[in-house]
Amino acid sequence: MDLASLLSQSAVSEDVRAAAAELVAKKAITREMGTGSPPDILRRFVETELDCAEHFETDRPERPVAEVREKADLYFQTAITRFGHPGADA
Secondary structure (H helix, E strand, O other): OOHHHHHHOOOOOHHHHHHHHHHHHHHHHOOOOOOOOOOHHHHHHHHHHHHHHHHHHOOOOOOOHHHHHHHHHHHHHHHHHHHOOOOOOO
């Protein structure tokens, strides 16, 4: 997954985008398992997002799980038919 693309398609502030880009750039030139703390703006962003999503852990599904799976399977099969298999050109 490309974090910059994901953030560009979401409603995050430019400060969050810039801090994430800076962190990704640093990661590209440092050890994979380095030490350090994330910038405060990213720590707060992640905490806020996790707090907003917490209800998904306890809320009951709005639709029966079997119905949701059936619709997801249909969508996936339709997407594969329409757009092709992602690894088919490899």
